Amino acid sequence: MHYSLQVNMLLGIFIILLFYALGELFSWLMGGFIPGSVLGMVLLFVSLCLKLVKADIVRPVARFLTDNMGLFFLPAGVGIINAMDILSQYWQAVLTACAVSTLAVIITVACIQERLEKKKAAAANNMTTTKNKN
Template identity: 60%
Template sequence: MLGGIFIIMAFYLLGECIAWLLNGFVPGSVLGMMLLFGALSLRWVSPDRVRPVARFLCNNMAFFFLPAGVGIITSMDVLSRYWDIVLVVGTVTTLLVLVVVATLQQWQENRRHSGVK
């Protein structure tokens, strides 16, 4: 399990370093997840090494939403002023994520059924 923690933290650190080089254009945690996904897809990292840590993090994901919830509560004055923009942006980005994820999932399913690895 310690090896899995090290792998996940190494990719997080690598993502943060790249984000620093890009002046924070993309968050480091997102870059780290993308890099870890690429390493898992290319089989540079064994899924069995990170699976126990990933399960633990997913099972306790509610704790990661606490800081975001506190941030929303402390920003209620800004949100109440721009609620319409926040609502439109939230709706559009949610729909965009749904379409992209559905398209990628369909592509992966088609690849799996055609026998391509």
């Protein structure tokens, strides 16, 4: 029992690495247009949906990685000490651009999604009323 659990964990790690490698391969074939890790993510999602990969096998590893991702970008984050010059020169640009853009994203996504849902609901309503008339 204990033994098979360990094998499963390793299999999960292998599958994540395999999809990362496949993603890097596709990224290279596309001339680096999209990062390999993002393509690997899409490929893993599709393979899970098509049941080519069992969700149970990747779950423990995927959970471990995504639950602790803060640690993984810490080393690169410390690299900010090399970028302090550019940041102190343009801090107003960074703050304004990010604040305004974040508000714009929230408003756009929320309004469009709500409007599309209302349209869908109205269309569904129309369908049922015409059905009732018939």
